[in-house]
Amino acid sequence: MSTNGSLNVLTAKDFANDLDVRWCPGCGDYSILAQMKKVLPEIGISKEKIVFVSGIGCSSRFPYYLSTYGFHTIHGRAPAIATGLKLANPDLSVWVITGDGDGLSIGGNHLMHAIRRNVNLNIILFNNRIYGLTKGQYSPTSRVGHKTKSTPYGSLDRPISPLTLAVAAEATFVARTADRNVDHMQQVLKRAAMHKGVSFVEVYQDCVVFNKGAFDYSVDKGVRDETTVHLEHGKPLIFGAKRDKGIRLRGHEPEVVNLSEVKEDDLLFHDEKCPDTVLAHILSRMSQPGLPEPMGVLRDIEEPAYEEQVIGQVNDTIARYGAGDLNKLYMSADTWTVK
């Protein structure tokens, strides 16, 4: 049995199991799995207390490839199932693995409610902007005009931003990373694990079969410094290969400015602790083309976790009225005796 004392000796290998991984060769999911295995030994939680809950889709096979407890559930419902698990046993570290179809389409409602309740879950949404497992239909994050099997003339649906949705539901932790930014992903996953309350992480994930290169613009070494901005708490938003550009707010609108013309002090400073969601909302809307896409932690605030409050209410009631006595409960109405 692992104890806190023996945790340090666990390595990524301890979280692997011997099942064959069945994602397509080159799929971004492999990298996420690899980073997760590296992060898990470092979060200070023994293996038997970790549970991965997923829905349906390529990403949702994730729990099968780890040696923790795992539950591969049904399409879109992982946040609800994870909520019940967490309420049944708040000591567990519960991770929800979902995708853009699973989490935003069929399961959008559950995702929103798990977030707004602030259940202490780590929700990792693999966004590949496509349906992979059903072989290539457009998803709720596919760009307008995307030609897929179900949209041969181009998609008409306006996409949703996972981060904007999470912020609108007032997630207490919101972050974004990408499959190929391995160090960054490890940092983000670790912070998500440490955060008390719901953590929502969007991972840009390449579906090499049905939407290859969808995120090249934001992860390729040659361009990513120009197309993304790394968020650092308390620091101004500066980006560019030469770190020569910044983001300034004009009213509510972010704009790109040249640092040769604008002082650093006039830039937008990141504040992940801001209780209000306005800043996180503005950041969540920044997208290519036009604005660099934020990477890192948009928001990290402290609020009581839902399951703690649920248990707290039970304990308060017991403290106030005493532990329930069933025989007394049965008699808690007018009674009469038949002889």
Next chain:
Amino acid sequence: MSATTPQASPDSKPSIFEERDSVIVRFAGDSGDGMQLVGGQFTNTSAIFGNDVSTFPDFPAEIRAPAGTPAGVSGFQIHFSSHDIKTPGDDLDALVAMNPAALRQNLRSLRKGGILIVNSDSFGKNDLRKANYEVSPLDNDSLNEYKLVKVPMTTLNRDAVGQSGLSTRAADRCRNFFALGILYWLYDRSLDPTIQWIDDKFAKIADVAEANKRALKSGYYYGETAELLQSRYRIKPATDITPGVYRQIMGNQAVAYGLVTAAKLAGKDVFYASYPITPASDILHELAKLKNFGVRTFQAEDEIAAVGAAVGAAFGGAVAVTGTSGPGIALKSEAIGLAVMTELPLLIINVQRGGPSTGLPTKTEQADLLQVMFGRNGESPVPIVAAAYPSDCFTMIQESLRIAIEYMTPVIFLSDAYIANGAEPWRVPDFNTLPKIAVNHPKDAASDGTGGDGFMPYRRNDKLARPWAIPGTAGFEHRIGGLEKENVTGNVSYDPVNHERMVQTRQAKVDGIANSIPEQVVEGPQSGDILLVSWGGTYGAVSTACAEARAKGLSVAHAHLRYLNPFPKNLGDVLKRFKKVLVPELNLGQLWLLLRGKYLVDAKKYNKVQGMPFLVTELVAEIEKLAKE
């Protein structure tokens, strides 16, 4: 406890009392008139007095249907008796109608010669028009067949309540207590329990308490002083009832109490996830009050999330329960299938109502049997248990949990609107005498025999149940999911032969539950001409009808099923012992279809789908008809 009649006022004559064996009364008025409240009070008072009671609340789906219209009529029927009764009764001995709409909706239930008490103040032009009366039925001879008692309740009540300082509107809200007072007078009931209730309920609003008490007493005294009827009635306490301490209980309340009890018997706490839906919401309300019993309630964002959370909690080792009605079952089906595949103990409560679709939300029906039996994709067997009457919910929900845990399976518990809202006396059990529910979470790989080749989540015991290893237990880390499982290891498997084997194993496991449930009992002759087979909330009516038919000399027996999947082992033999089998149901023949399919028995069916329970008389007529065929 004996009835304390208020002091007779000085100018009244002593009453003439007639003895009655049992009486059926109904309060009917607008949904805002508080009929459910006074119905409940009359029931409680009668139960405390020692009568056996059975009730039938009947109310509209709309919270506030247009006042004074037939759509907004709310009724509460009480059958109280000096002997054991099982139904709220057929024809009314007395009807209280607070307005013309209530009269129009309920008169057909009043027997000829029955007592009809109306609030004559609410038979104005407007009131009559709303109920589609051209002329007042009080003014012509249309009510000649009844003992019509016209009481200007609004006026009398205002006079009575006047001095308590309430507004006229507030005073009018006490009219229901005035009407209750009249019935208390008529049936010689004590005012004490209701006065006590008013004092408790309105402890903080003294003027309201005072007004309601005045209304109640004025109704009583008015009956006496005005000598409303020539005689009053007495119904002795019942004597053929098992000795013990009793209280009143409603079906949904019995489910809630039964759940908390079952969880404690299993050494666990209840996790109840639900989405508000009529007529199941009261289970959530009731459980939410019981947090000091360790109950965790979760009002989910929808039906799917509710069952999902329950599945998650079951995986986590809780007594996981979700409750709903038919439309909710439709939404939960996929997740129930997940619990079938992952073989987790999960309780699903279906308080049935009229369907399809939104149907008749507040009315009763038993048309979800085939839905819960077959309404999932794939071969997806789920045990089904059904309560027969309100207090039976207490027992059968415990039995459901026992099956779920012992066999590691979701279990569906069927109730219906009639059971859920109906009240009856309940002999209070002693928790310490109830049978425990054994739970075994593997904790130690070596001693659990799961060591060596590692923990196998789908290795089964002699009941074909897999181990309930829960997250948090070191050495038992495993993964489950909705994809087909490889036998023993639980790994994902698409192997054709393995799939067939697993389908058959899951079925065999559920079929095997028949070994752990009681054999089917038959009320009446153990073989003979006619056997009635029923299930769910029709128990009282069918049982009473069979007894009446036997009293008429017919050879009629009754088998009431509490276990619908699997059926009791001896059911096939029972069916063969009778020349004719009749299956009365509040649907188009669902149990009937199952019985014919499974036992090749040429059963007849008798069906009613009006959102209303069976009347005993119509069942007796059907039995007599079949006897002649």
